Amino acid sequence: MYSYLVDTADRLIESTRELLWERGYVGMSPKVIMARADVGQGSMYHHFRGKADLARTAIDRTAAQMRADVSALLDGPGTATERITAYLRRDRDALMGCPIGRLTQDPGVVADPDLRGPVDEMFRWLRENLARVVGEGRDRGEFDETLDPDRTAAMIAAVVQGGYVLAKAANDPEAFDQAVEGAVALLAAQAG
Amino acid sequence: MYSYLVDTADRLIESTRELLWERGYVGMSPKVIMARADVGQGSMYHHFRGKADLARTAIDRTAAQMRADVSALLDGPGTATERITAYLRRDRDALMGCPIGRLTQDPGVVADPDLRGPVDEMFRWLRENLARVVGEGRDRGEFDETLDPDRTAAMIAAVVQGGYVLAKAANDPEAFDQAVEGAVALLAAQAG
DNA sequence: GTCTATAATCTGATAGAC
DNA sequence: GTCTATCAGATTATAGAC
Numbered sequence: 452m453y454s455y456l457v458d459t460a461d462r463l464i465e466s467t468r469e470l471l472w473e474r475g476y477v478g479m480s481p482k483v484i485m486a487r488a489d490v491g492q493g494s495m496y497h498h499f500r501g502k503a504d505l506a507r508t509a510i511d512r513t514a515a516q517m518r519a520d521v522s523a524l525l526d527g528p529g530t531a532t533e534r535i536t537a538y539l540r541r542d543r544d545a546l547m548g549c550p551i552g553r554l555t556q557d558p559g560v561v562a563d564p565d566l567r568g569p570v571d572e573m574f575r576w577l578r579e580n581l582a583r584v585v586g587e588g589r590d591r592g593e594f595d596e597t598l599d600p601d602r603t604a605a606m607i608a609a610v611v612q613g614g615y616v617l618a619k620a621a622n623d624p625e626a627f628d629q630a631v632e633g634a635v636a637l638l639a640a641q642a643g
Numbered sequence: 644m645y646s647y648l649v650d651t652a653d654r655l656i657e658s659t660r661e662l663l664w665e666r667g668y669v670g671m672s673p674k675v676i677m678a679r680a681d682v683g684q685g686s687m688y689h690h691f692r693g694k695a696d697l698a699r700t701a702i703d704r705t706a707a708q709m710r711a712d713v714s715a716l717l718d719g720p721g722t723a724t725e726r727i728t729a730y731l732r733r734d735r736d737a738l739m740g741c742p743i744g745r746l747t748q749d750p751g752v753v754a755d756p757d758l759r760g761p762v763d764e765m766f767r768w769l770r771e772n773l774a775r776v777v778g779e780g781r782d783r784g785e786f787d788e789t790l791d792p793d794r795t796a797a798m799i800a801a802v803v804q805g806g807y808v809l810a811k812a813a814n815d816p817e818a819f820d821q822a823v824e825g826a827v828a829l830l831a832a833q834a835g
Numbered sequence: 836g837t838c839t840a841t842a843a844t845c846t847g848a849t850a851g852a853c
Numbered sequence: 854g855t856c857t858a859t860c861a862g863a864t865t866a867t868a869g870a871c
Contacts, residue, residue, distance in 0.1 A: 459836085459837090473750065474669070474750045475669070475748065475749075475750065477666070477667070477669055477670040478669040478670075478749075478750050478751070480863075480864060480865080481864075481865060481866080482863075482864070482865085490837095491837060491838065491839090492837090492838080492839085492866090493836075493837045493838050493839080494836065494837055494838090496866075496867080497836055497837070498836090501865070501866070502864095502865070502866090548748065552808050552812075553748045555807075555808045555811035555812045556667065556740065556745045556748040556749075556808075556811070557667075557670075557748075558665065558666045558667065558670050559670070561811060561814075567812075567814070570812050571812050571813055571814065573812070574808075574809055574812040574813065574818075575813065578809070578818075595832065597828075597832075598828070598832075599824075599825065599828065601821060602821050602822075602824045602825035602828060603825045603828075603829070604825070605806075605809060605818060605821035605822040605825050606802055606821075606822050606823075606825025606826050606829065607825075608805065608809060608822070609801065609802045609803075609804075609805030609806045609808070609809055609822035609825075609826075610798055610801045610802055610805055611801075611805065612801075612804065612805035612808040612809070613800065613801030613802055613803065613804035613805030613806070613808070614797075614801045614805070615747075616744050616747045616748075616766075616801070616804040616805070617766055617770070617797060617800060617801055617804065619747035619748070619753060620744075620747045620759075620762050620763050620765070620766040621763055621766065621767065622753075622759070622763065626766075626770075626797060629793060629794045629797035629798075630794070630797040630798050630800070630801035631798075632791075632794045633791065633794035633795045633796075633797050633798030633799075633801075634798050634801075636789075636790070636791065636794060636795075637795070637798065637829040637830070637833055638829070640787065640789075640790075640832075640833050641829055641832050641833070651854085651855090672845075672846060672847075673846075673847060673848085674845075674846075674847085682855095683855060683856065683857090684848090684855090684856080684857085685854075685855045685856050685857080686854065686855055686856090688847095688848075688849080689854055689855070690854090693847070693848070694846095694847070694848095836871105837870105837871085838869100838870080838871070839868100839869095839870080839871100840867100840868080840869085840870095841866105841867085841868080841869105842865100842866085842867085842868105843864100843865095843866095844863100844864080844865090844866105845862105845863080845864070845865100846861100846862080846863070846864090847860105847861100847862095847863105848859105848860085848861095849858100849859085849860080850857105850858085850859080850860105851856100851857095851858090851859105852855105852856080852857080852858095853854105853855085853856070853857100
């Protein structure tokens with residue numbers, strides 16, 4: 452796997468990113484990371500200090516990618532309502548869950564400030580950007596004046612993260628869609 | 644710990660319940676379960692077949708307790724709006740997260756039908772009951788006729804589960820409250 | 836940079852004595 | 854019912870040769 456990636460460190464990082472998503476920090480081992488990257492033990496400990504170092508690098512890369520993806524939607528064309536709806540309805544594999552959000556349930560991540568830090572920053576950034584768009588919509592008269600941007604932003608982010616939980620529990624992506632559409636409908640009703 | 648519990652099996656179950664909540668299935672080991680319960684290895688393998696058996700028993704007990712707690716709120720007094728708000732604002736240690744919801748992020752639970760089953764049933768039950776109350780509120784004129792009970796129920800359950808994710812990411816219970824209050828405000832606006 | 840060897844500890848059990 | 858002994862394999866590295 453990852454044979455298309457020439458760089459050894461790069462293959463290790465991609466392997467770690469996938470495993471963090473699939474199994475979390477406590478659920479993955481250096482051995483499995485190396486096997487998936489097709490990299491020997493000596494190479495791994497040459498490029499990284501260990502499991503935590505690899506995880507930190509992988510989390511940073513995933514967070515950066517997510518910021519770019521979300522920015523494209525929230526700063527794209529359309530009204531505030533349209534951009535928020537685009538974020539909510541964004542194409543997702545609901546059964547995979549959120550590669551950053553799942554880390555909040557991981558005792559190994561929560562216990563290590565170096566690992567929790569990027570997760571914290573990511574959600575802080577997300578909520579700020581959602582709140583900004585909600586505020587824009589409110590100022591343009593799309594939403595009621597009384598709508599609180601911060602709370603609404605937190606609700607939107609929570610519905611997405613919770614939607615993954617429902618989908619995984621039911622082993623059915625439809626549960627995610629139901630939650631998202633429930634939120635879209637309430638926001639639309641509020642706008643009208 | 645658990646010295647007040649006379650029964651050995653009971654102490655093992657309580658220990659497992661706590662560890663599943665704190666560390667998840669892949670993050671806990673029989674050794675730690677036994678140490679916390681102050682029970683020897685021989686006793687543990689006498690009462691249970693192993694880690695999975697213990698976890699199954701612990702999850703069932705936690706799910707039963709949660710059903711009772713939620714029923715008390717949803718089937719209690721008050722309008723539909725009041726009961727749903729009571730569920731959303733229910734006293735919680737947001738930084739602890741949901742003892743059932745966190746299991747959906749656990750590869751060891753998701754991979755084992757015996758362990759995922761009770762989690763699936765719990766959320767199915769929760770969504771059905773929330774949908775029933777939303778439906779009652781709609782029929783009584785508390786909510787707009789166009790409000791979809793199933794989607795709204797999924798949204799409510801998702802906001803709670805996602806609220807835990809935000810709180811853990813920020814290491815601050817306030818994030819949970821923000822998400823919940825965002826949902827309460829949207830539901831209230833819908834009612835008006 | 837990559838390889839193999841080594842190691843202390845943990846994991847999740849089984850076996851059999853008491 | 855509870856105890857200790859034992860076990861094969863995983864975990865998370867370090868050491869030193871190549």
